[in-house]
Amino acid sequence: MKYALLIYAAEKDWAAKSKEEQGRVYNEYMAYSVELKKSGRMASCEPLDPASTATTIRVRNGKTVPTDGPFADTKEQLGGIYVVEVKDLNEAMAWASKIPDARTGSIEIRPLMNVPEI
Amino acid sequence: MTQAARALDQIFRAESGPVLATLIRILGDFQLAEDALQDAFMAALESWSRDGLPASPGAWLTTTARRKAVDRLRHLRIVEAKSSELALSIRLDQEAHGPQGELEISPVPDDQLRLIFTCCHPALSREAQVALTLRTLGGLSIAEIARAFLVGEATIAQRVARAKQKIARARIPYEIPDRESLAPRLDAVLSVLYLVFNEGYLATSHRQLVRGDLVADALRLARGLSALLPEEPEPMGLLALMLLHDSRREARVSDRGDLVLLEDQDRTKWKRAQIEEGVRLVEEALRMRRPGPYQVQGAIAAVHAEARTAADTDWRQIAVLYDQLLRYDRTPVIELNRAVAVSFAVSPAEAFKLLEGIGRTGALERYAPFHLARADLFRRLGRSDEARKCYRRALPFAQNERVRRFIEQRLRDPLADLLPASGLTPSRGLLVTFRTRRA
Numbered sequence: 111m112k113y114a115l116l117i118y119a120a121e122k123d124w125a126a127k128s129k130e131e132q133g134r135v136y137n138e139y140m141a142y143s144v145e146l147k148k149s150g151r152m153a154s155c156e157p158l159d160p161a162s163t164a165t166t167i168r169v170r171n172g173k174t175v176p177t178d179g180p181f182a183d184t185k186e187q188l189g190g191i192y193v194v195e196v197k198d199l200n201e202a203m204a205w206a207s208k209i210p211d212a213r214t215g216s217i218e219i220r221p222l223m224n225v226p227e228i
Numbered sequence: 229m230t231q232a233a234r235a236l237d238q239i240f241r242a243e244s245g246p247v248l249a250t251l252i253r254i255l256g257d258f259q260l261a262e263d264a265l266q267d268a269f270m271a272a273l274e275s276w277s278r279d280g281l282p283a284s285p286g287a288w289l290t291t292t293a294r295r296k297a298v299d300r301l302r303h304l305r306i307v308e309a310k311s312s313e314l315a316l317s318i319r320l321d322q323e324a325h326g327p328q329g330e331l332e333i334s335p336v337p338d339d340q341l342r343l344i345f346t347c348c349h350p351a352l353s354r355e356a357q358v359a360l361t362l363r364t365l366g367g368l369s370i371a372e373i374a375r376a377f378l379v380g381e382a383t384i385a386q387r388v389a390r391a392k393q394k395i396a397r398a399r400i401p402y403e404i405p406d407r408e409s410l411a412p413r414l415d416a417v418l419s420v421l422y423l424v425f426n427e428g429y430l431a432t433s434h435r436q437l438v439r440g441d442l443v444a445d446a447l448r449l450a451r452g453l454s455a456l457l458p459e460e461p462e463p464m465g466l467l468a469l470m471l472l473h474d475s476r477r478e479a480r481v482s483d484r485g486d487l488v489l490l491e492d493q494d495r496t497k498w499k500r501a502q503i504e505e506g507v508r509l510v511e512e513a514l515r516m517r518r519p520g521p522y523q524v525q526g527a528i529a530a531v532h533a534e535a536r537t538a539a540d541t542d543w544r545q546i547a548v549l550y551d552q553l554l555r556y557d558r559t560p561v562i563e564l565n566r567a568v569a570v571s572f573a574v575s576p577a578e579a580f581k582l583l584e585g586i587g588r589t590g591a592l593e594r595y596a597p598f599h600l601a602r603a604d605l606f607r608r609l610g611r612s613d614e615a616r617k618c619y620r621r622a623l624p625f626a627q628n629e630r631v632r633r634f635i636e637q638r639l640r641d642p643l644a645d646l647l648p649a650s651g652l653t654p655s656r657g658l659l660v661t662f663r664t665r666r667a
Contacts, residue, residue, distance in 0.1 A: 198399045199398045199399050219398075
């Protein structure tokens with residue numbers, strides 16, 4: 111069963127960190143990713159560029175309307191996604207709680223819908 | 229309801245949790261299990277009134293429900309079966325028969341544990357946990373749950389449906405947690421059962437003080453859990469706590485329907501047998517030497533229950549137990565309770581110091597018992613103007629009709645009459661709804 115672990119964290123908290131702190135968190139992410147990969151549970155790992163680089167698209171009345179910025183202005187932004195392939199929600203929760211940003215931000219766990227036709 | 233129908237209803241209610249628990253494991257699907265169980269109940273109504281009760285109603289219902297599930301899947305097979313349902317249907321067909329014909333299946337106790345841990349899974353909201361637990365393990369109908377919680381039926385139905393959908397789609401496992409995660413998971417289960425109990429016992433913002441049905445349901449579930457986990461002291465502590473609180477039910481409300489405070493209660497109305505059982509359970513739990521918050525709360529209730537008169541209460545012991553409780557759960561409500569115990573064990577002045585500390589945080593500003601506790605201390609010190617002021621401040625936050633009436637009564641009475649005759653003798657007049665709320 112596949113789950114997306116969506117990492118939400120405040121980008122401005124990240125920006126406020128010193129170079130050393132940023133380096134430490136970066137290393138934690140590397141260690142986590144290696145551990146996840148070695149366990150054979152990682153389906154994919156997709157870190158995202160900051161929300162300031164986002165473009166949001168809406169098609170209204172056949173017209174494509176792009177807007178600068180993320181879909182919603184929130185305190186925490188989507189910063190990256192892991193897709194894990196695990197037994198059940200308990201295992202997904204265990205992996206999610208090990209993500210470094212779980213300590214200050216939030217990890218949303220979403221089951222991936224199984225659509226055999228795609 | 230006729231006598232026979234009532235008897236059947238009782239059997240259904242008692243069997244429904246265990247049977248459903250086993251069906252969910254076999255079928256791997258909450259909804260299918262519930263539908264199949266309903267089919268089995270219908271079949272039982274007809275068959276049992278014709279042929280009499282089977283030797284084991286639980287096994288009869290489980291076996292019949294499984295057969296009904298196969299029927300439902302067969303029907304689906306023709307209409308719009310998905311591959312997973314086909315596979316299930318074939319597997320059930322193969323398993324159902326031994327050399328002697330259809331195999332009888334009995335409910336398995338471990339399945340009830342699987343069910344309760346699934347219903348109280350931390351990925352479900354507390355409201356969903358409560359509704360689902362009462363529906364599946366408690367065997368309550370949607371209408372009964374809605375009535376008990378004063379919520380619309382549609383809301384409860386939706387809550388239960390959403391929870392079941394989440395269990396299926398997010399794949400919340402149907403299993404007993406392993407040793408290392410048992411403690412926090414068990415804690416969630418105990419919170420749900422205690423919430424059901426308190427909802428019935430305290431009946432917040434409701435005219436009726438005690439809603440007996442929920443109390444009985446909570447007791448039944450706690451008893452079941454305690455039997456399923458005999459090695460765990462906390463479920464036993466919770467059961468004891470419930471029994472001890474509930475033993476005072478008759479004495480808590482006067483003939484006129486008013487709330488009677490603990491120290492004013494007619495202790496001959498307390499249910500002795502229930503107190504004895506509660507005290508015995510607390511002791512048995514504490515002997516396992518793994519104390520926890522429910523055991524400590526049970527112990528506090530036991531100290532109160534064992535005092536033949538209010539004046540006999542061992543407040544020193546109670547203050548010590550609240551100290552211990554604070555170590556598990558440092559909440560302002562528990563600090564308040566401890567301050568009350570200290571007011572009797574040591575002195576009102578000592579308690580005032582503690583209350584001032586709690587008051588500075590502002591956390592209990594909207595909590596009636598906080599103001600009532602201060603009112604009572606002032607009253608015991610003979611400072612009636614300040615006492616009145618505190619009663620008035622409590623009034624808007626009293627959520628229960630009877631607590632409100634109690635405060636109004638206190639405000640109407642000339643306070644001089646309420647003052648202890650001998651000056652500062654500590655007694656009378658406190659302990660309103662001391663629910664030691666857990667975060």
